[in-house]
Amino acid sequence: MKSILNPKFSSLSSNFPKLSSFSLFSRPFTSSFRNNQSRFSNPLCLNQTTTATPLFIVSSTNSISKSQNRTLQATASTSGDIHVIMGPMFAGKTSSLISRMKSESANGSCKLAKITGKIFSAFRSSFAENTQNLDKVLQGLCVSGRLAEAIRLLYRTRLPVHSRTYSLMLQECIFWKNYRRGRRIHAHMIIVGYVPNEYLKTKLLILYAKSGCLETAQFLFNNLVEKDLFAWNAIIAGYVQKGLEEDGLETFYGMRQAGLRPDQYTFASVFRACATLALLEPGRQAHGVMLKCRIGDNVVVNSALVDMYFKCSCNRDGRLLFDKCLSRNTITWTTLISGYGKHGQVAEVLDSYHRMINESFRPNNVTFLAVLVACSHGGLIDEGHKYFQSMIRDYGIVPQAKHYAAMVDLLGRSGKLKEAYQFVLKSPCKQHSVIWGALLGACKIHGDLDLLKIASKKYFEFERSNAGKYVVLANAYALSDLWDDVEDIRATMKESGMIKEPGYSRIEVQKEVCFFFKADKFHQQADEIYQVVREITSILKDAGYIPGLSRN
Known part of the structure; x- marks a missing residue:
């Protein structure tokens, strides 16, 4: 107990200068706390068992009197309620508190809630007098990986802190992808009337863009006085990650017009957007800009660029680029x-x-x-x-389930449906819809209705709202002239309000992107296109191709 409570004799005291000021927090020792993803292990949790005892840690060097320190240790030890390590910024504010705690403990009336409240009241008054203390405490919490405690303390004090502290806390939220806590920090700024500077606005922009709250991110972006490269990269990446690739590319063009020089992170997002949209010409143009900007060999950009060329069906260029990659x-x-x-x-x-x-x-x-x-x-x-x-x-x-589904598809495409079914039954992922979906598709190709019914029943147990699989099942029944079953499936879809989104193809021809839906006749050259399709189909049939059966 003495080595834990007294920083003068504690083996942990060597850690105090590294964190400048330690922190005030109250939380239970739990196994999840010991195993949380902190930057380094909390030494105070070593060899501790799970209890409901909260821990209070404050500041760095020991400047309160030895008698006060011993009294506080004795009080904490006899009550069994708290462990306290005290530091200099609360010297002079703890004497009366220690005496009252000792007196109440002797009378048996020292309750945990009362102790906690009194300690926090004394600490809050010190924070109000000098917010630098609060900054140090919050920064110490963040550095030691205890972000949740830092946010709780921030809200309990109801005091604004330095921009560096807000920045550190937001960075922790971004690093650990804990965007909900980041929004709480932003809410605290609003509550206490703190006006963030341009740097903090950029941090908030990154937070909201990564969390997918693009409306808020765009609002913050529009209100930046000076939009630096970090802000542009954040909003571009946010659009691309959200599936709004066109908006991401438009933002990239706006960035170029603003005269900023893109970096590797900019091009990684742009190439990803071009790959998703299969836009070869804009992708080539962005590649040319990257070469002019002399972006060094970067493995992230290289991967995105190779992926872009392959998805735009330029396999030769993709392979040439891959062979030239040094990283x-x-x-x-x-x-x-x-x-x-x-x-x-x-x-x-x-x-x-x-x-x-x-x-x-x-x-x-x-x-x-x-x-x-x-x-x-x-x-x-x-x-x-x-x-x-x-x-x-x-x-x-x-x-994973996708690997087992690929094996089921492998067996199913080869006509080994029984073997595929046995593989599914032995799979540890047989409670996953994707593996039954693969079997369902194979049964539809080969017309095995008995196994099709088994696979569809199991699939819809796990995935009831997939309209696409209902259509696959209805088509399989239609091929076997089971029209009553087809009507039942369509009635089920109608009652459930399921609507299958139509599939479409997209192709870029002479810098113009054309969309084609199934049986689409709205294109200006629809007649000529369908004539070419009929000619190609005729050639394939003469070569022995049978739709729905031929693989190669």
Whole structure:
């Protein structure tokens, strides 16, 4: 007890100068607190058992008198209610409090709530007189990974703090993706009437953009007097992450007009937007701007750029760019493998995978998913099993539901529906909808109605609102002339209010992006387009292609 309570004799006292001023907080010792994701372990929690005892820590060096320190230790020890380590900024404010606590403890009337309230009242008056103390306490809490306690203290004091303290707390929220606490810090600024400076506004902009609150982020962005590169990058990335790629690109063009020089983070977002929209020409233009800006070889930008070229069907350019990359990692290799896989180039997928292994890069779960999907498209059953076992045996990767679904699809596409069904039953992910969805699709292709009904029943137990799978099931019944079942499915969809969003294709022709929905005839050249489609279909049929059955 003495080593814990007295900083003079404590082995922990060497840590105090590193944090400048320690903190005041009250919380239970729990196992989750000991194992939380702090920057470093809290030494006060070592060898502690789970109790409901709160801990109060205050400040750094010990400047209260030895008698006061011993009295406080004795009081805390006899009451069993609190551990207290005191520091200099509360010297002179604790004497009467210690005497009253000692007296009440002797009379048996010293309750935990009363002690907590009295201590906090004394501390709050000190914070009100000198907010630098509060700044130091809050910063100490943030540095030691106790953000929740810092926010609670911030709200209990109801006092504004220095911009550096707000900035540190917001940065912790952004780093740990705890955006809800970040919004609470912003709310505190509003409550106490604190007007953030431009730097803090940028921090808030980053917080809201990353959390997906783009309206608030845009409002903050518009009200910035000077929009620096961090602000532009935050709003661009926020739009792209939210699926508003067009807005992200428009913001990028506005940034260029404002005369700012983009960096690697800007281009990573821009290339991601162009990849999602399959906009080759804007992507090439952004690539040219990046070369003019002399952005160094960066693995994040390289991966985004390779992905953009592959998704725009420029596989040759994507491969040339990959070969020129000096900085590669697992993500870069996985981007290359996935790019080939999306275009059904199975041989290139497997060749790239083995090159990756030979160059001592370790594949991850996304890499293996791309390889398994490629094996499925190529009908390579034995190879698919080999890679699936290698993932577990050689790399210790636990397969996820998507990996099991890829194996089911592999077996199902090859017509081995019974084997696929047994694989599902033995899978640890059989309670996941995606694996039953893969089996459902395979049954629809091969017309196995008995297994189709089993797979659909299990799928809709976990995923009742997927309109697309209802349509797949209805189409399967329609192919077998089971029109009563088709009507039942359509009635179920109507009663549930489910509407399947129509699928569409998007293609860029001569710098113009064209959209085509199923059976769409609204395009200006619809007649000519459908004539070409009929000609291609006729050529494919003459070559032996049978729609719905042929794979290659």
